[in-house]
Amino acid sequence: MTPTVELSGLEVTLGGRRILHGLNGAAHSRAIGLLGPNGAGKSTLINTLLGFHPPSSGTAHVLGLDIRAQCNELRPLVGYMPENEAFIARSTGIHFVRYMAEISGLPPDLALERAHEAFVYVGLGEARYRPLGTYSLGMKQLVKLAQAIVHGPRLLILDEPTNGLDPPGRKRLIGLIREIRQASDTHLLLSSHLLHDVEQTCEEVIILREGRIAAILNLEEERRANRRFLEMDVIGAGATFTSALEALGCECAAFGATRLKVVLPPGVEIRDVYGLAAKQDVRIRRLNYRRDSLEDLFLNAMEQAGAPNGRI
Amino acid sequence: MAVYKRHYEWYRGRLTPQRWRSFVLTRYAIRDLLRSRFFLACFVLSFVPVLIFAAYVFIANNNLLRSLLSFGSMVRLAVEPKFFAIFLSVQTFLAFLLTCWAAPTLVSGDITNGALPLFLSRPLSRAEYVAGKFAVLATLLSCITWVPALLLLFLQGGLSNSRWLFPHLWMIGPILWCSWLWIALLSLLALAASAWVKWRMLAMGSIFGMFIIPPGFGGVLNATLHTNWGNLLNLSYIFQEILWAGFGVSYQGGLGAVPQSAAWLMLLAVALVCLGLLQVRLRAFEVVRG
Amino acid sequence: MNIRESSARLVSRMREQPWGFWSGQIAVLMRREVGRQLFTRRRMWVYLLAFAPVLITALNFIDRSTPKDTAALQDDTQALAGIIQFYYVRLGLFFACMSIFTWLFRGEMVERTLHYSFLSAVRREVLVVGKFLGGLATAILLFEAALLGCFYFIYVRFGSAGSAYVFQGPGLRQMGAYALVIALGALGYGAVFLGLSLLFKNPIVPGALLLGWETITPILPRSLQMLSVTFYLKQLYPVRLAGPSGILNLLTVLPEPLPSYAAACGLVCFAALVVVFSCYWIRKTEITYTTD
Numbered sequence: 029m030t031p032t033v034e035l036s037g038l039e040v041t042l043g044g045r046r047i048l049h050g051l052n053g054a055a056h057s058r059a060i061g062l063l064g065p066n067g068a069g070k071s072t073l074i075n076t077l078l079g080f081h082p083p084s085s086g087t088a089h090v091l092g093l094d095i096r097a098q099c100n101e102l103r104p105l106v107g108y109m110p111e112n113e114a115f116i117a118r119s120t121g122i123h124f125v126r127y128m129a130e131i132s133g134l135p136p137d138l139a140l141e142r143a144h145e146a147f148v149y150v151g152l153g154e155a156r157y158r159p160l161g162t163y164s165l166g167m168k169q170l171v172k173l174a175q176a177i178v179h180g181p182r183l184l185i186l187d188e189p190t191n192g193l194d195p196p197g198r199k200r201l202i203g204l205i206r207e208i209r210q211a212s213d214t215h216l217l218l219s220s221h222l223l224h225d226v227e228q229t230c231e232e233v234i235i236l237r238e239g240r241i242a243a244i245l246n247l248e249e250e251r252r253a254n255r256r257f258l259e260m261d262v263i264g265a266g267a268t269f270t271s272a273l274e275a276l277g278c279e280c281a282a283f284g285a286t287r288l289k290v291v292l293p294p295g296v297e298i299r300d301v302y303g304l305a306a307k308q309d310v311r312i313r314r315l316n317y318r319r320d321s322l323e324d325l326f327l328n329a330m331e332q333a334g335a336p337n338g339r340i
Numbered sequence: 341m342a343v344y345k346r347h348y349e350w351y352r353g354r355l356t357p358q359r360w361r362s363f364v365l366t367r368y369a370i371r372d373l374l375r376s377r378f379f380l381a382c383f384v385l386s387f388v389p390v391l392i393f394a395a396y397v398f399i400a401n402n403n404l405l406r407s408l409l410s411f412g413s414m415v416r417l418a419v420e421p422k423f424f425a426i427f428l429s430v431q432t433f434l435a436f437l438l439t440c441w442a443a444p445t446l447v448s449g450d451i452t453n454g455a456l457p458l459f460l461s462r463p464l465s466r467a468e469y470v471a472g473k474f475a476v477l478a479t480l481l482s483c484i485t486w487v488p489a490l491l492l493l494f495l496q497g498g499l500s501n502s503r504w505l506f507p508h509l510w511m512i513g514p515i516l517w518c519s520w521l522w523i524a525l526l527s528l529l530a531l532a533a534s535a536w537v538k539w540r541m542l543a544m545g546s547i548f549g550m551f552i553i554p555p556g557f558g559g560v561l562n563a564t565l566h567t568n569w570g571n572l573l574n575l576s577y578i579f580q581e582i583l584w585a586g587f588g589v590s591y592q593g594g595l596g597a598v599p600q601s602a603a604w605l606m607l608l609a610v611a612l613v614c615l616g617l618l619q620v621r622l623r624a625f626e627v628v629r630g
Numbered sequence: 631m632n633i634r635e636s637s638a639r640l641v642s643r644m645r646e647q648p649w650g651f652w653s654g655q656i657a658v659l660m661r662r663e664v665g666r667q668l669f670t671r672r673r674m675w676v677y678l679l680a681f682a683p684v685l686i687t688a689l690n691f692i693d694r695s696t697p698k699d700t701a702a703l704q705d706d707t708q709a710l711a712g713i714i715q716f717y718y719v720r721l722g723l724f725f726a727c728m729s730i731f732t733w734l735f736r737g738e739m740v741e742r743t744l745h746y747s748f749l750s751a752v753r754r755e756v757l758v759v760g761k762f763l764g765g766l767a768t769a770i771l772l773f774e775a776a777l778l779g780c781f782y783f784i785y786v787r788f789g790s791a792g793s794a795y796v797f798q799g800p801g802l803r804q805m806g807a808y809a810l811v812i813a814l815g816a817l818g819y820g821a822v823f824l825g826l827s828l829l830f831k832n833p834i835v836p837g838a839l840l841l842g843w844e845t846i847t848p849i850l851p852r853s854l855q856m857l858s859v860t861f862y863l864k865q866l867y868p869v870r871l872a873g874p875s876g877i878l879n880l881l882t883v884l885p886e887p888l889p890s891y892a893a894a895c896g897l898v899c900f901a902a903l904v905v906v907f908s909c910y911w912i913r914k915t916e917i918t919y920t921t922d
Contacts, residue, residue: 075624080460080624108461119372135355181351
């Protein structure tokens with residue numbers, strides 16, 4: 029299967045400063061998240077994949093196409109929603125999106141038709157004839173999405189799409205992105221520093237730190253493999269309760285007489301723990317159940333030390 | 341992504357040929373320009389000299405009208421190379437004024453509003469972007485320079501007789517290349533100014549200033565160093581020299597002449613510098629040096 | 631109420647005004663404006679406008695092959711007059727003032743910072759005067775320095791003959807006159823561009839028209855000539871240029887003569903009127919930041 033994004037020793041130097049340090053790796057999923065703290069190189073990586081920054085060494089393949097040699101073949105397949113404000117001065121929404129569609133190669137009549145469709149799709153149908161200058165920030169984000177999808181690209185690159193949006197706006201945009209992912213075979217590359225957005229929309233994440241790849245994780249696999257934790261405050265639990273839990277296959281750690289941390293193995297459920305506690309007359313006063321979240325994975329990746337070859 | 345379906349689909353329809361994409365920029369930019377009433381009025385007014393020169397040609401070839409207008413037989417209305425040189429001098433000046441008004445927002449608007457990444461992430465190269473914007477000015481300026489000049493030439497040919505037209509067909513050459521030289525120079529200078537100066541007001545001032553201030557430096561150079569080479573900084577003057585020489589007429593511009601080869605080299609150098617400036621500036625993202 | 635009473639009331643009202651406080655604010659505004667105009671990269675081209683002729687005259691100074699006799703000294707005096715009358719007054723100072731003074735308020739609108747000034751505890755009239763004086767100080771500083779440079783490089787190459795011309799001859803008087811021309815030119819053009827920038831969203835077009843106006847005024851009636859900055863400046867030129875030919879003669883032809891003091895006072899009054907008008911106009915100004 030062709031990877032959606034494949035990085036082969038990709039190195040980018042801008043203004044005399046090396047931003048990306050020989051990145052290596054591949055992401056195969058249809059929806060890929062780019063995660064990293066501010067300044068990690070997410071936007072630079074996106075700009076490089078779009079052909080805006082020439083790599084100083086190495087290369088990358090997007091949808092199997094080399095970003096250096098096959099840039100012309102790649103660009104018609106890509107829809108890009110930039111992070112910053114981007115529009116054409118003194119134009120209405122529909123004029124702007126139609127213009128972008130025509131630049132992408134759609135004939136004028138079809139461009140107009142699809143511009144209307146894109147506007148309705150993103151939920152701005154009523155505002156399409158208004159000048160862009162009068163749009164709110166949330167509307168501008170949606171217009172940027174409309175121009176990115178108007179020409180029906182195979183790969184949608186979204187750079188911080190929820191920046192500056194209020195919670196309802198953010199929810200709506202995330203919903204649209206998920207819908208695009210589910211309704212077609214479109215690939216998605218979403219850059220964000222908001223873990224929740226990525227978690228909700230992506231199947232695989234590339235975590236960047238200081239211009240290096242900290243981790244490439246398949247979220248589904250991670251979720252499946254993730255450990256589940258129980259944190260309990262108990263009264264009356266002795267060594268026998270701990271031994272019984274270990275007999276079920278759990279890993280236990282006791283903190284004092286009342287606090288217990290338990291790692292559940294696959295196949296053991298919380299009800300089994302309750303059953304065991306009832307049998308041994310152990311009173312559970314508090315139980316907190318959680319599993320490794322993207323946040324844990326991200327923080328884990330951030331804490332790990334650096335390593336050569338673009339990987340940490 | 342039909343409206344009634346309300347779900348996203350790839351586009352699988354026909355596409356326009358790649359080589360025509362840059363003209364989408366041209367079409368939209370011209371439409372935006374012509375929406376400005378002031379620009380439209382200026383553009384229409386640029387045709388007034390064309391009408392005057394056409395009337396001159398008509399009168400020059402109509403004996404009855406000449407007698408009715410009381411032009412005696414002593415007054416000789418001649419349509420010859422000098423006539424076309426004067427016509428193009430007038431029209432190239434108007435072209436300069438139109439460029440000052442039209443050009444500043446062509447590129448600076450896209451840079452200020454962050455639209456360059458949107459263009460350049462699509463199947464459109466930087467060269468095609470520049471070509472599209474260049475074509476905006478080239479189209480508008482062609483309408484008021486070489487197109488009416490050729491029309492006047494053929495009008496004169498039609499109104500006189502074939503004995504006039506064929507010996508004067510050579511003038512098509514200077515009409516075309518002088519006009520295109522000026523169009524190319526103006527467009528490149530204006531696009532470079534528009535790319536480097538963010539605000540319309542300043543961009544307009546800088547285009548205007550490029551034709552007014554360097555001649556001032558040139559004048560100082562001439563006066564101080566007792567030379568004529570300072571005239572090379574006067575782009576308008578050296579273009580006029582080339583234009584009039586093209587029609588085989590000596591230019592009486594009041595300043596000392598510079599060699600034609602030097603004038604050509606200067607214009608070439610200016611064009612190259614402008615292309616270099618565009619190459620440096622037209623990027624999807626600004627790189628902060630550090 | 632008779633005139634004496636009303637004038638006494640006016641005087642007492644004027645005395646009640648916090649002039650000291652306002653002059654302090656004006657000084658602060660001036661300092662800020664001079665810093666903003668002099669020490670930003672965007673203003674490099676104003677330096678170029680001012681000092682390019684200095685570089686060219688320095689080149690002439692370095693060039694040892696040019697003659698250094700009395701005739702050459704007269705020639706160079708004419709060249710200097712040409713530099714000042716043609717270049718500085720017509721182009722350099724004009725465009726520099728266009729850049730400096732239109733940017734005082736219009737620039738802040740473009741950069742979307744004017745509301746900070748309007749919201750601060752400064753009267754708008756004080757703001758106009760402070761910014762105007764700051765711009766004026768910048769223009770005068772740059773162009774007087776450039777004038778000094780040109781003057782030095784023109785005459786220093788003549789050695790003792792040059793010194794004699796400057797210190798025992800008419801040199802110093804000419805320099806004083808040119809310095810006055812530059813200062814008054816900055817004042818006049820500055821006031822006009824300040825007014826234009828407040829009146830028009832894009833002051834470049836009226837600025838271009840002004841350049842044309844300044845050129846054609848010699849052929850207009852005297853009443854219209856008096857609405858031109860160069861009309862007053864021409865009266866103060868210490869050296870008459872040996873006439874250029876053709877249409878360029880328009881730039882040097884002396885309009886109806888006026889005593890020097892009257893010309894200087896006339897220009898100061900003209901500038902003061904424009905600044906007063908600007909003070910009045912800015913009270914009504916509403917900020918609308920628009921995108922182009």
